[in-house]
Amino acid sequence: MGEEVNRERSSGATPVGAAAGPETVPTTIEIAQGSAVVHLAAPKDGGTTLLALLAEEPEIQVPAPCGGHGRCGKCAVLVNPDGPSRPEPSPADLRFLKPFRLAEGYRLACTCPVSGIDRVVAPPRDRSAFVKSEVPHFDAPADVWQEARSEGRFAVAVDIGTTTVASYLFDTESGEVESVVAEMNRQGVFGADVLSRISFSERAPGNLEHLSRAIRAQLTEMIAALAGGRRPSPGMVVVTGNTTMLHLLAGVSPSGIGRAPFTPAFTECRRLPSDELRLGNRGSVILLPSQAGYVGADIMSAAVAVDMDRDPRTTLLVDIGTNGEIALSHGGTVYTCATAAGPAFEGATISSGVGGVAGALSRWSRSGDVFSFDTIAGLPVVGICGSGLLDLVASLLSDEIVDETGRIDPPRDTPAAWQPLLVEVDGAPAVRYAGGYYLTQKDLREVQLAKAAIAAGIEILCAEAGIETASIERLVLTGGFGNHLRSESAVRIGLLPSLPPDRIVTVDNAAGRGAVLTLRASGTLDRIKKLALQARYIELSGHALFQERYVEQMFFPEVDS
Incomplete structure (x- = not known):
């Protein structure tokens, strides 16, 4: 039996991002996603898009990495599957959707008006989307913070x-983590990266509230799942995250972060009473400080x-995500920076890219004439995620199918195994990596942009510290993507940077x-x-060397002779 919910409303006074006309007439649209079925009231005037309507419905989630601007093609839904009447394809539909999908009735939710629509089928939603976070273990004996203990046994x-949310139930008596719940960040429907979400928060009155409500509702559910019916409910909640995510949780506008000089409304540690955020805990909520x-x-x-x-060792910490955050410790000083890597490694700007969902191609390799790949959960391929993308590009480079400029330009003596996979898509060279899935020339450019931003950031921090990358004694990879990639790729x-494998840890x-x-x-x-007060922050946007290093890092390393 599916879960059916009626929403007899017109999404408040005005749907997200849309202007309400004075004489709008509501119509009801049935939205189905997996086992969930909801009925939403929407105005007939056509001034609202499906994505704008769905943005307010927590039971339905449609990915929109570009924030609903019609630039990524990821929000396709099936419109009026049982009837011939469908909206005309938009320019974005024609750009991103194959003719057979258009004929079946698929449209991009971000450009599809609600007028004339009776039923919509959204692609299946998987909240966990193979988000895994392990129970952390510690060698040192626990010395539990007494303030946390005073607010209850469990914290x-x-x-x-930006992409995932992880939560940990901590027992203040044993000093150990009891359980972990991790999910995709439900704000993903409003954009894949922080700039998309900042833009969304500014686009219409009430949008900031939508973003804030989405993460608060998600945390409330996750905390309840962690507690598992325990009474009383957990006490203290300690929250870390990037600066924009903390602003959205607190209901504070992140607009200042979205434009120069990128000034947040707050960076200090904040302690909030439980009734301010209403996350279902009994104690305080502590937002850790940003820099x-x-x-x-x-x-x-x-x-x-x-x-x-x-630690006295020269250590590089890299969190590879949409906002690549990097820290370098050397000689008693910690240097930090952030690079706009974008969401390529999360799959958002890759034509067949997906996040870490079941069926995502996550590993790729070649042995002689045999290619092999793994998918998450062992399911049929649905696209390629970041770790698989790195493996595939690394293999293409090593076999000289792609040159150092990023151009797909196979040599005359291309290994026989590759030849059937070298095709054209829309008149441009591409690589078929599985079934009907391709890596295009544009995809490779997206990889170059993302990798150049992070590599240039690393070089700038090393230059500020007065060292070469070869001097790094420990390179720590973290983050949802960083923890799953092959360091050699x-x-x-x-x-x-090229370092001995024993110096790279995850x-x-x-x-x-x-x-x-x-x-x-x-x-x-x-x-x-x-650390937040004393670390030396390097703003890359105004750094004299950054643009030069960024352009240099757009090239791939040449094949070793």
């Missing part, structure tokens, strides 16, 4: 990432979690680990506050 640590608009509490807590403020495409969600440490180890909060 919760949360890491709000700058794009260097958030997540990188501060991650740096402390891997002891960058104490990242080095091969030039995303990471830490599962170091930011979340730092939030847990705040509860588990007295004094951790003071360490994070101190």
Whole structure:
């Protein structure tokens, strides 16, 4: 039996991002997604898009990585599947959807008007989307923060990432994490990266509230799932995350972060009463301190979690995501920066890209004439995610199918195994990596843009510290994507500096680990506050060398002779 919900409303006074006419007449649209079925009232005037209508319905989620601007083609839904009457395809529909899909009735939700629509079928939703976060283990004995203990036996640590949200139930008596719940961030329907969400928050009155309500509702459900019916409910909640995510949780406009000089409304540690955010806990909610608009509490807590403020080794911490945050410790100073890597590694700007969902191609390799790949959960391919993308591009480079400029230009002596996979899509060279899925020339450009931003950021931090990348003694990869990639593939495409493999380590969600440490180890909060104040932040947008290094890093490393 499906879950059916009636929403007899016209999405408040005005649907998100739309202007209401004075004489709009409501009509009811049935929306189906998996087992969920809802009925939404929407105006007939055509001034509302399907995506704008769905943005207010928590039961239905349609991905819109570009924030609903018609630039990514990821929000396709099936419109009026049982009837011939459908809206005419928009220019964006014609650009992104194949003719057979248009004929079947697929339209992009961000450009499809609600007028004349009776029923919509959205692609299946998987909240967990293979989001995994391990229960963190610690070698040092627990020295539980007494303030956390005073607010109840159980506390919760949360890491709000742009793409994923991880939560940890912490037992203040045992000093250990009892359970973990991780999900895709439900704000993803409003855009894949922070700039898309900032833009959405400014687009119409009430949009900031929609974003805030989405993450608060999600955290409330996750905390309830962690508690598992325990009474009383958890006490203290400690939250880390990037600066924009913390603003949205607090209901504070992030507009200042979206434009120069990228000034957030707050960076300090905030302690809020439980009734202000209403997350279902009994104690206070602590938002950990950020350093700058794009260097958030997540990188501060991650740096402390891997002891960058104490370990004398030269350490590089890289959180590879839509906003690539980087920290380098050397000679007693921690340097930080953020790079606009964009959502390519999350699959958003790749033609057949997907996030870490079941069926995503996550590994690729060639042995002789045999190609092999793995998919998440072992299901049929539905697209390619970041780790698989790096493997595929690394293999193309090593076999000289793609040259150092990023051009698909196979040599005359192309290995026989590759030849059937080298095709054309829309008149341009492409690589068929599985079934009807292709890596296009434009996709490769997106990879170059993303990897260049992160690689240039690393070089700038090293230059500020007065060292070469070869001097890095420990490279720590973290974040949802960083924890799953093959470091050798990242080095091969030039995303990471070439270092001996034993210097590169991965830490599962170091930011979340730092939030847990705040509860588990007295004094951790003071360490994070101190680091946020004392770390040397490098603003790359105005840095004299950044553009030069960025252009240089657009090239892939040449094949070793």
